[in-house]
């Protein structure tokens with residue numbers, strides 16, 4: 061324990077001379093008053109009373125399961141107990157061994173590390189740090205690391221035995237996220253190989269299966285006092301749960317005793333709207349009611365805004381006036397990941413937005429569905445954590461008892477397993493079915509099939525070179541492939557920005573719309589943000605969330621690092637060049653060729669995966685209804701909508717997807733007929749090319765003997781091109797000499813002025829100035845100046861719409 065004593069002395073040594081007035085000293089640590097308040101508060105947490113018991117069990121066992129209600133202090137206290145109990149080496153003494161504590165979502169990891177850093181009076185990122193997808197805040201000094209469960213799996217790819225950790229704590233096991241379920245299986249293997257490693261599994265509910273899974277590991281319960289909670293139901297079902305939630309909040313604030321309110325809603329936009337309307341409604345009540353602090357919470361909220369949920373309610377406006385109240389409007393994030401004190405009223409509309417994956421048809425859905433009974437009980441219990449409370453359920457008692465599942469399915473049973481299978485393949489896990497909560501065989505088979513269609517797995521199911529690279533990106537396999545292959549389409553820079561924007565920014569802004577597709581709109585927003593030097597006021601003027609863009613920028617930086625580690629080339633496609641749109645669309649299609657839909661006669665889109673009829677989401681800004689679209693996700697509300705879509709061409713589909721992919725997947729439909737024709741045409745072309753190439757032989761520079769095949773010739777061409785220097789002719793135009801070797805020469809011989817780069821730049825400039833004209837047969841031809849790229853696209857769209865109307869008319873006639 062000598063190391064421990066030394067470490068404590070360093071951690072808690074605060075320089076009191078530099079204390080500032082806001083509760084923090086100049087070195088970023090807490091002042092003594094605030095620190096002692098925090099320490100006093102933590103002493104009241106139920107888990108503190110069982111510290112010795114816990115340490116005793118931990119000492120004697122390799123695995124321990126700990127069960128305690130939310131708010132009992134598991135997340136913040138147990139890792140600190142562990143730090144005291146085990147010999148964690150500091151930076152002074154190598155090799156370093158840390159304590160890891162996993163959380164199901166990034167918000168929880170950041171918040172817990174902040175709180176524990178405050179309790180230990182250190183700066184976040186030093187002794188206590190966090191690591192979440194696209195953000196690390198750790199240093200050589202870090203001994204306690206909060207990280208998402210997904211990040212721990214990724215760390216295992218680099219160090220399969222997780223040698224850097226002495227103790228691993230898996231928190232919120234009851235959430236049964238996909239990564240946590242897989243971690244259980246993986247850690248069981250690692251524990252067998254590393255007797256020195258200890259595992260603590262923490263859960264808010266008793267999970268009997270867990271004990272069996274870890275060969276009868278001891279289960280320890282934390283005893284908490286819980287206050288009574290009265291539950292109220294509505295008399296009849298509520299159809300508008302957003303409106304009902306807002307009304308309930310306002311009524312509680314007018315009529316009920318003091319105490320903070322927690323209201324659950326489904327998604328970020330809804331939460332923002334609710335906060336706005338609640339503030340308006342309460343504002344209208346004037347001084348009759350106390351002041352309110354309305355805060356919202358969702359999983360992608362930046363840390364500084366998360367912290368607001370822990371601040372106390374505002375004081376009364378005047379002495380003896382009505383008391384203030386804090387109102388938290390949250391997604392499921394507040395259910396278990398973050399415990400908020402002093403909540404006395406919970407409003408539960410009985411719905412939750414969840415991701416589902418239908419493995420039979422291979423389609424991902426984002427769906428609002430009824431909460432299960434165990435989740436509803438969890439929500440209600442939050443009202444009685446620190447004071448007696450009330451829970452208002454905006455559904456009937458009958459609905460609670462009869463229409464809801466007893467438990468939420470573990471995520472592994474309703475997820476696309478692609479990313480996880482890719483990680484497990486990289487980890488060389490021998491038997492994928494070995495893991496707890498074994499997914500349906502079908503889901504696993506589909507994931508393997510999809511990865512092999514993407515080119516990540518070979519015929520024997522082993523990781524290919526492409527798959528190996530894809531596994532290094534913390535993205536889903538489609539997105540990872542799009543990024544890895546983007547240099548082939550000369551647009552890795554643009555695809556990087558699109559990936560970063562897709563990871564958080566989903567609201568398309570009308571002002572930046574590109575009618576060719578929502579992906580390009582996202583890219584426009586990002587580019588404009590950079591062009592305006594990341595200016596906050598620019599974001600405000602354009603109603604764009606500054607912090608989301610900053611986080612996209614951060615994601616982008618991380619992806620750039622991943623790219624450079626993998627040796628992937630960074631290149632950009634010229635913004636005004638004729639290939640800008642084509643290159644980007646093709647790269648997106650290379651990753652998302654499975655997410656393609658065709659416009660059918662009925663006016664609906666038919667998806668290739670799962671053959672679902674879907675509609676374009678109202679938030680899209682595509683010009684008209686393109687014949688083929690590639691989309692990012694399906695959102696299921698009143699109908700199935702495809703969100704974030706882009707117009708693509710039929711011939712690209714057969715070029716980019718694996719051969720016959722669409723023909724195998726599409727049912728007998730219009731789309732299939734078109735694709736069959738395209739495939740046939742493509743096959744003919746390939747055959748012709750093969751024959752051509754078979755007969756063709758190349759000759760050396762000196763006339764006469766044959767020296768090699770097409771390959772040899774190409775290699776030679778590449779080498780020549782690398783060394784080639786370009787010259788600029790007097791009239792600044794470039795011409796290819798009609799020789800076999802196709803070298804560039806000036807029209808008139810002149811001095812040498814530049815390399816291949818100069819030549820490219822010139823080509824780009826030419827292309828920027830080039831304009832389109834309509835030839836007599838309604839095909840577009842580049843010649844005299846009549847319009848820009850935009851005009852050209854507009855005409856193309858109009859043509860398409862005309863064709864579409866024509867097709868609809870024909871269909872109607874056929875039906876008659």
Ligand SMILES: Nc1ncnc2c1ncn2[C@@H]1O[C@H](COP(=O)(O)OP(=O)(O)OP(=O)(O)O)[C@@H](O)[C@H]1O
Nearest residue numbers: 130131132133134135136171175370396398399401
């Ligand atoms: N970032 C923070 N700022 C202020 N208080 C916090 C913060 N994080 C946690 N707390 C407080 O610390 C106490 C213990 O929370 P902790 O998260 O450790 O409980 P828990 O048992 O792990 O609950 P859960 O299962 O919800 O994580 C709670 O009263 C909580 O409000």
